[in-house]
Amino acid sequence: MGLKTPAEYIASLNDGRVTYWDGERIDNITTHPKFRVPIAVAARDYEHTSPERAEVMTYKTETGERAHRVFQIPRNEDDLSKRVQMMHEMSIVGGVTGVMMALMSVKDAVAEVSPRYAANIERMYHYVRDNDLRAAEVITDPKGDRSRRAHEQDDPDLYVRIVKRTDEGIVVRGAKLHISAASLVHELVVMPTKGMRQDETDYAVSFSVPVNTPGVKIINRSFAPAELNEFDYPASAHHSMPEGFVIFDDVFVPWDRVFLAGEVQLASRLAQSLGLWERTGGLVAAVGSSKLFVGLAQLISEMQGKDRDAHVQGTIAELICYHEMLKMALDYALRHYEVTPSGMVHPNVLAVNASKYYYAANYHDSVKYLQDLCGGLVVTLPTESDLRNEESGRYIRKYLKTKSNVDVETRMRLYNLVRDMTADAYGGWHLVVALQAGGGLSAQRTMMNRIFDMAGAREMALAAAGVTRPVAQAAE
Amino acid sequence: MGLKTPAEYIASLNDGRVTYWDGERIDNITTHPKFRVPIAVAARDYEHTSPERAEVMTYKTETGERAHRVFQIPRNEDDLSKRVQMMHEMSIVGGVTGVMMALMSVKDAVAEVSPRYAANIERMYHYVRDNDLRAAEVITDPKGDRSRRAHEQDDPDLYVRIVKRTDEGIVVRGAKLHISAASLVHELVVMPTKGMRQDETDYAVSFSVPVNTPGVKIINRSFAPAELNEFDYPASAHHSMPEGFVIFDDVFVPWDRVFLAGEVQLASRLAQSLGLWERTGGLVAAVGSSKLFVGLAQLISEMQGKDRDAHVQGTIAELICYHEMLKMALDYALRHYEVTPSGMVHPNVLAVNASKYYYAANYHDSVKYLQDLCGGLVVTLPTESDLRNEESGRYIRKYLKTKSNVDVETRMRLYNLVRDMTADAYGGWHLVVALQAGGGLSAQRTMMNRIFDMAGAREMALAAAGVTRPVAQAAE
């Protein structure tokens, strides 16, 4: 028990889990070339031997032991901002382990319906934390025909469901989509994808199982080619992580790992618990990447001698504004945190939603600004191999030189970073994820409608219009 | 000395000042119908007899006396947020008196060049505060041909300049444009419109003169008709305020009212001191009006029975997002305040600039959203007179009824507020002011370029690109 080392983490992944990738069934992911970069990325979250990094990545638990900070339940603003600091450093594997926060945040509500489930949540939290495991957010069902509900589909399995209940546990069948890093974690924490109605009890199900449980199968998909060198792929070489299509082919789950099994009134609550932390993660990443965009736009323009052009400066100012708005919004969300009944604090829900929406609705435009400044070289630059080839490399060094103080390799790396982040497979993944993580634009707008202080706005409007009678009478 | 009453304020305006309006020279503005609403609006800032309002609108000075809070020099975050609370309550006349903050914020810099000028600033501050006067921000010169500098114009008077210097003082000539509320204040605080070069010493001039000083003339212009009833004009009836075209026709200014007279190195500093508070004022107002827009959109949609439509909810969510982003940015600007050498605090400059730009660049769109939801009635609704006319009023009440719990007069007031704020003369003024106050879009972008943490962004980009050599070597 206790903190794992990177090597221990890697070894733990060779546990018989069933994964597929590009048509191949892979029996041991720790030795397979396609998993080389993703495992290296995930293992880095286990590196915290330096005191500085230990401070960021670990904390002392209530028992006095050190655990990974991803498991720290925030109790105040300081905890929150340490968590955000950690999030800036952490891989997607660490990110999705945030599902434990979501689970703990609904424990009180679950306890009101079933103390047993609540105890299961508590136990699972300690088990994952104390063994320094990683867990995936397993939520999105295939959903089939969206105009019909779960139990109305042609195939009843299009939402994960309970097909059998025994004294020992439940048997579940179905699939879950878009499960980031599914093959790289230890536990699959399954949540219902949305609220369920009275006649959908078999679909109101939540539980956690180890990835190597019989019947669990994962089909992997990645934006990234297996061979990622850091010169040509400065970003994805450090972020490559497959998404999982996770199948539950009649998987048995013992009762002590079940968090919900038919109590439809809780389904929507569990479904929503994930969103806040997922959107917060998106926002934290956006604050970083939007600043990076400014730096890239500036450096590339400087190196071309274009940084004094009015058009260039104006476009950079648009990127600055985008970053500053995001940065300020994140700051607000953390400072105006909210507290659950049991004293767990979390970022301000409306703040996170509004700023995640602002981020998503304007991200494609920010890519446009950056690409507009960087020119065609973003997609036509020769690769590192051509640079290292003596003959072609000589020409590249000669002709990509701009000023005496500009180093050609540095210039190439910057263009590669722009391409990797905005105009290659990883960039495309980013465009989609910026929009879809935590729900598409329409879902995000609906959240704002729900939680905005509409009573205050209505009162303000009536007062400004000179209406003196009580709000309630004036309308509605 | 001490706080003035509304009546004392009004009486003080009959001091022989020379004002024109629509071709008429007005000798006593306190009895002229065109000034009725503006004076009423300005006088309200002097009302603070209730304890609640006294708390918001006044403070205790270092001498123990109470003064208007507009004069309180903020020393900490709490002072700043009290100031913002006051700004929400204050008219434009109170708003522009914020020029005293700008003046005091440059006092230290002025002292380094001229202790005498700095003493003049200090004395003027106490004089205005202790007599509860109001002062206008007098900055924008006509500028003639923008491609030439001040001293290169065909007419040397197109920027305010010193035409004579004597032992007693200076004589100035020129004009200043867009001087909000010029006719409604006591002091005209004149600043240079921008930085000046070595050969422009006569144009580096700053001073304050009473409005009734010989040679000062003001031509007023307002968006508002003189007769503003609160039913048809719920907003402008409370905000109507003329803009002044202020002429200095060889005005004598004694030395003890001069803050700059030729020291070109300070011109730009004084010019910029105003911008921050002007933009802060714009941001404070924007936080309010953007929430008002949400409330109006919601109420009008509810009254029409359209509040469940997906299109309506989506559009309201856009308005919510706009408001929330502005609200969070203002909060950030106040919390991350900055401190001058002498301990005066002010909102974060980059925060204010970025959010003012966001506000300005998106304001027309927010108007579009609101107008899209409210429909044609915004511009075709009959007026209060028609409602009060028994015969036509009967029809209006019958046909504008929508649901049993909707009061037709309330509905009309809400439409009138939308029209007044977005689709009538006041609304047009708002569109222009949202863009232009504190500088147009281009000027605001330039400010962001200047003060953004570009070193940080460049370093971040180089690190992400895998460049390990020192920044300085990599580029620049």
Place this chain on the structure above:
Amino acid sequence: MGLKTPAEYIASLNDGRVTYWDGERIDNITTHPKFRVPIAVAARDYEHTSPERAEVMTYKTETGERAHRVFQIPRNEDDLSKRVQMMHEMSIVGGVTGVMMALMSVKDAVAEVSPRYAANIERMYHYVRDNDLRAAEVITDPKGDRSRRAHEQDDPDLYVRIVKRTDEGIVVRGAKLHISAASLVHELVVMPTKGMRQDETDYAVSFSVPVNTPGVKIINRSFAPAELNEFDYPASAHHSMPEGFVIFDDVFVPWDRVFLAGEVQLASRLAQSLGLWERTGGLVAAVGSSKLFVGLAQLISEMQGKDRDAHVQGTIAELICYHEMLKMALDYALRHYEVTPSGMVHPNVLAVNASKYYYAANYHDSVKYLQDLCGGLVVTLPTESDLRNEESGRYIRKYLKTKSNVDVETRMRLYNLVRDMTADAYGGWHLVVALQAGGGLSAQRTMMNRIFDMAGAREMALAAAGVTRPVAQAAE
């Protein structure tokens, strides 16, 4: 019979019609100051004594007589483009008389249900044309609670309905909103506001009555003050036109003026017939005003010596692009015209809808661009009266001079035009009308969904995806 002169038109308006404006019942609009400008504007459409103007404004009918071209039923592309040329010259009163085109375009469909109604349409068309009358588009009902249908409202009169049927005709009750120029026309052509269902027969009603029919009352509303001088209001002085709130207080309509009375299957057809011409009118106006915006931006920038600034040129290019896209779309709509069964041609429906939507969705932005370039003077410029006042005028002429070749009065007129068109009451009316005329943004999007060549797009997508089976099998 035959073409009326302006004087005859004006005289014809004194016919006992019942109108209200600002609480006053006006018995003879031809002598009332509030109607001075609107009547002058409308009368100009009757001026065509010069050969050039006669060519644009009139045509030879099938009987060899000349009639106003607004009545010409287009039969080919040339007719269409002459109509557009005329539309550029015509007031709103002439514009709304385009309702006769809408009526004639549904005559064939009406004939299939009722030859009598079709004959009524034909007769009414000849009557209006041969007497050179003007007619209003009377369509929008108050609608009450939008979540309920016409016959479900608390008050059954919230949609115009038939309250009695006799051998001589029908009696109608209700009101219609946003009726442009209602008090300035001769005939009110009433259409159902939307499709009606089987149980709404009383609401499926269409007819035309003279404005002075007993029971018809009009409450006027205008953006414009009565006194509009051409210097301060260069645009609205030529376009001021009240909107009417039209009441039908148990109005008797003889059968030969009825076009629909219960045949619900035709209601939607009649309702939609108006939209096309209304949107075409909006598009024609937009092509003109968007070019005007470019010219204004350019001239004002030149006069300030800012026309070489990169920011200015970039912003003007945005305005150019907006204009060019609209111009090209109108050209397409006319060239790719569509033909009704009886040989009447009309602009391409999808083209008009898409470009009207493009216009509406981007109009507020075009206003932003123009206002950004023009600066604060748009709303702070003194009025003509101040210019004519000798003393203040002297200062205005001195200080608004920019370059030797710039005439101050011309400069002022240009600023006034920008203010009048974008930042004053007329400008506000424009913002709303750009969005709402022909339906708000959501309604316009729905039109595009309906009429787009979706089959072609689906087929193209399947082919590009490499799907070879028939479309029908692949999906749906």
Place this chain on the structure above:
Amino acid sequence: MGLKTPAEYIASLNDGRVTYWDGERIDNITTHPKFRVPIAVAARDYEHTSPERAEVMTYKTETGERAHRVFQIPRNEDDLSKRVQMMHEMSIVGGVTGVMMALMSVKDAVAEVSPRYAANIERMYHYVRDNDLRAAEVITDPKGDRSRRAHEQDDPDLYVRIVKRTDEGIVVRGAKLHISAASLVHELVVMPTKGMRQDETDYAVSFSVPVNTPGVKIINRSFAPAELNEFDYPASAHHSMPEGFVIFDDVFVPWDRVFLAGEVQLASRLAQSLGLWERTGGLVAAVGSSKLFVGLAQLISEMQGKDRDAHVQGTIAELICYHEMLKMALDYALRHYEVTPSGMVHPNVLAVNASKYYYAANYHDSVKYLQDLCGGLVVTLPTESDLRNEESGRYIRKYLKTKSNVDVETRMRLYNLVRDMTADAYGGWHLVVALQAGGGLSAQRTMMNRIFDMAGAREMALAAAGVTRPVAQAAE
């Protein structure tokens, strides 16, 4: 002489040309796996054995022989629209061969300066056409420090230049960037990258050389992996084409292949000739891809049962509007064609520029709309290999089923097409090319400023402002 077959084309590429790709020097591209798809794509342009395709892809020359239509000099509107029809069918290799049109369009202007160069152009045109060769547009120089001109760079070779002149010809040195399909053509038609001044005579150079000329070297770069299967890459499998970094290492060009050698006054003319056809090509492609986006959005929404959602329909309407505006603009550009002195017709320059700008400025948004509707599956869908693997394939078929009439493979292909076109390497290339081909946003705005009918707009503004004096006097 005469039309080549695909096989002849492929054989002709094995001519000793020097190309590099990913660090490897490739001696025979016709047998190298990386060139497999690009050569297949290019060879398809030579397929026109069916009568329908022969009609589209070929034409009868003035000598009566058939040639590829890419060489047909358009003389009227019909020629233009046939050319556009062909462009829809043609690969990038065919597209860039449009450089011959650019060359011929400046022949008259060149003749005025040098009849010899003009004759060279004419001869080269016939040579390329009669041998059915392909030619690349070789224009963009590396440019070094953009704030300095060609002859001021640290390295004089950063713009292609003449290093030696002999009786037989010239020797040139330098490099050209972003040369689409450089390795796949026969001729490199080199143009100056922009206008040149008097002291830059060595840089005013234009010529054409065969790709296998000694000293010519090409470094290739492609967005696409070598193995592109049509299931996973439905778009790029048909469009993959490397970009070339072309080096001229002291290349000898005989005089009869020279089109410019020092006549600086012509440099800008040649530089600009390319832009029109490049932008036209972009516009033609945009008309197609924007319709494809609509079809994809619709089909994917239908298959999910979401096509009735208001949000989905509204978003599809945005995509429709974008497509329709582009379609109408292209139609206008072709109908309002312009004619050169020698009778060659070309699309309307302003029309092409405005619509290319509209396309570029809004393309990222159109991608956002499509991605918003398609959800996360765009980037998480398993690949064809996983589908073909019996075990994983069974799960994929089960869980991606939505409705009885939806075929899972079809659904997968559609998602793959969305990913390939917008969220993978080809999609990223598209984002950059949409912005940069024919010049970035700023360059495109500048073009509009230059060629817009500004005189007309200024006159219109003055008339509308009521200014009656001649334009010339009013301003400027």
